[in-house]
Amino acid sequence: MTIRSYDKNKIKKRISEYEVESRPKLFISGDSAPYYGVIKKALEDSLLYLVENPEDVMIDYDLLMNSGVHVLTELLYVTDGSVSGMKVIDLGCGSTKQSTYFSDRWLPYMSEILTRFGAIVTGIDYRPNNKASYDHQTIDLIRSDRIISGDFDLIIAKSLIDGLIGKSSNQTMEDKILEHFSGLLRSDQLTITDLDVTQYGFKHVFFREFNTLWYR
Numbered sequence: 001m002t003i004r005s006y007d008k009n010k011i012k013k014r015i016s017e018y019e020v021e022s023r024p025k026l027f028i029s030g031d032s033a034p035y036y037g038v039i040k041k042a043l044e045d046s047l048l049y050l051v052e053n054p055e056d057v058m059i060d061y062d063l064l065m066n067s068g069v070h071v072l073t074e075l076l077y078v079t080d081g082s083v084s085g086m087k088v089i090d091l092g093c094g095s096t097k098q099s100t101y102f103s104d105r106w107l108p109y110m111s112e113i114l115t116r117f118g119a120i121v122t123g124i125d126y127r128p129n130n131k132a133s134y135d136h137q138t139i140d141l142i143r144s145d146r147i148i149s150g151d152f153d154l155i156i157a158k159s160l161i162d163g164l165i166g167k168s169s170n171q172t173m174e175d176k177i178l179e180h181f182s183g184l185l186r187s188d189q190l191t192i193t194d195l196d197v198t199q200y201g202f203k204h205v206f207f208r209e210f211n212t213l214w215y216r
């Protein structure tokens with residue numbers, strides 16, 4: 001893949017070309033989509049790099065392929081492979097600290113893949129990453145009083161609610177993650193999330209509406 005520099009204006013133009021009734025509507029088909037092969041290979045390489053002991057670790061490749069690979073393929077399609085220098089924050093990015101519990105086995109593959117493509121990534125999780133090639137910050141997003149802020153081109157908050165720790169209800173957790181969102185909003189911004197962020201002016205870019213790419 002030719003890595004090109006991220007350019008906000010190019011994405012704005014590309015997305016506006018596909019707008020129907022003020023919503024960008026794109027469709028790319030699964031495995032034969034441009035960039036799919038690049039992302040699949042980057043995922044395989046990243047997972048192998050992140051695990052200490054491949055035999056000890058449960059990785060749900062199917063789940064990763066079905067959600068993560070497709071949404072990253074969409075991102076590369078919209079940016080036309082230009083993610084170098086893109087500023088990314090990945091909330092609940094995952095960790096190299098594995099356990100047998102479902103919500104605890106998630107590796108920070110999105111942060112890792114985007115870093116390999118030249119993006120400048122900050123990943124936040126309450127669990128650590130001793131192999132991070134990006135800026136990994138160990139923060140409890142629910143219990144911390146700090147609201148995350150900063151200037152990012154892409155906000156990722158994917159598959160977080162099911163895996164969130166804390167004793168409050170999911171609604172409270174969702175509200176707290178959205179509060180972090182409100183501290184991160186910029187113009188011409190992308191997000192990858194399964195939360196409803198229409199209240200912040202984000203619109204779905206692709207027809208797939210779960211775990212997908214939004215733009216505002």
Ligand SMILES: C[S@@+](CC[C@H](N)C(=O)[O-])C[C@H]1O[C@@H](n2cnc3c(N)ncnc32)[C@H](O)[C@@H]1O
Pocket residue numbers: 091092093094095103104106107124125126127139140141142143157158159160162163164165166
């Ligand atoms: C289901 S996993 C999803 C990981 C990754 N975003 C993905 O899509 O593969 C949920 C992640 O949220 C993290 N997490 C759960 N509760 C958290 C909290 N209160 N603060 C920060 N991270 C949390 C977990 O450690 C886990 O890595």
